[in-house]
Amino acid sequence: MTMSYVAQIHSTFGDVEPRHILSLSGGKDSAALAIYLRDRIPQIEYIFHDTDKELPETYDYIARLEAILGKQIARTTPVDSFDHWLAVYRGMLPSNHRRWCTKMLKLKPFEAYVGDGPVINYVGLRADENRTGYISTKPNILAVYPFQDDGLVRADIIRILEDSGLGLPPYMDWGRSRSGCYFCFYQQKIEWVRLLEKHPDYFALALGYEEKAVQFGEQFFWCQSESLRDLAKPERVARIKSDWEKSQERKRSKRKALTLVETLGGLEVEDDSHLRDGCLVCSI
Numbered sequence: 001m002t003m004s005y006v007a008q009i010h011s012t013f014g015d016v017e018p019r020h021i022l023s024l025s026g027g028k029d030s031a032a033l034a035i036y037l038r039d040r041i042p043q044i045e046y047i048f049h050d051t052d053k054e055l056p057e058t059y060d061y062i063a064r065l066e067a068i069l070g071k072q073i074a075r076t077t078p079v080d081s082f083d084h085w086l087a088v089y090r091g092m093l094p095s096n097h098r099r100w101c102t103k104m105l106k107l108k109p110f111e112a113y114v115g116d117g118p119v120i121n122y123v124g125l126r127a128d129e130n131r132t133g134y135i136s137t138k139p140n141i142l143a144v145y146p147f148q149d150d151g152l153v154r155a156d157i158i159r160i161l162e163d164s165g166l167g168l169p170p171y172m173d174w175g176r177s178r179s180g181c182y183f184c185f186y187q188q189k190i191e192w193v194r195l196l197e198k199h200p201d202y203f204a205l206a207l208g209y210e211e212k213a214v215q216f217g218e219q220f221f222w223c224q225s226e227s228l229r230d231l232a233k234p235e236r237v238a239r240i241k242s243d244w245e246k247s248q249e250r251k252r253s254k255r256k257a258l259t260l261v262e263t264l265g266g267l268e269v270e271d272d273s274h275l276r277d278g279c280l281v282c283s284i
């Protein structure tokens with residue numbers, strides 16, 4: 001820990017020894033932070049907010065990370081499921097403006113796990129990003145950002161993951177940029193198309209949620225303006241792919257040459273600027 005943490009911790013908690021907790025999302029940055037802190041903070045507790053709606057690749061990644069850390073990752077699966085809360089919210093699917101899923105499935109279970117004692121919560125925001133997000137604001141929880149404090153950027157994170165043998169999350173192999181629920185509304189349309197092609201069963205489940213929402217008298221879409229049934233039509237899929245190719249071509253022509261590590265890490269596939277306002281607890 002840097003000196004600034006130590007000063008901050010003492011001014012916040014006095015002499016009480018806080019717990020050290022790192023929340024894993026299934027994403028690359030929190031995984032890299034877990035590895036980065038493993039030997040620096042041996043007493044650290046790792047937790048994974050399992051919504052029970054994650055991709056199979058995420059569960060595999062968490063299991064492999066657990067083996068590399070040599071320590072159990074506690075699962076904070078909420079008592080009440082997504083389906084329970086969906087009924088409570090009268091079929092209103094969550095969205096960027098109605099983010100009850102993060103609150104009920106991740107933040108509340110996190111706060112219940114933490115309790116009321118002092119806690120340092122390690123967050124994997126990098127020094128080369130300026131994301132804001134939705135994290136707990138309980139007064140006994142102090143959020144700290146070791147990668148930002150130590151100046152670690154995306155290339156450093158990839159290096160940590162490669163050196164550990166863990167590598168990048170396997171869903172990135174098929175072009176999904178983020179961790180989180182398979183139906184997450186933060187997906188780009190091209191990611192929905194990839195979900196349809198890679199995991200048609202999960203796509204069908206997401207579509208089922210949209211179509212069940214009608215029972216509550218109103219139609220909600222994961223993509224806001226377009227139903228998944230329309231998005232899955234062959235002509236629409238072809239259009240989304242071609243639009244995406246064109247946008248990538250425009251970006252490539254503007255972009256400076258990638259470093260070798262970025263190229264090896266496959267990061268030319270997506271940028272994650274669309275996640276800037278996403279919930280940190282889900283996507284880091």
Ligand code: SF4
Pocket residue numbers: 051094099101102105106179180181183184185186279282
């Ligand atoms: S991953 Fe997306 S859908 Fe799942 S809890 Fe987070 S914001 Fe909600």
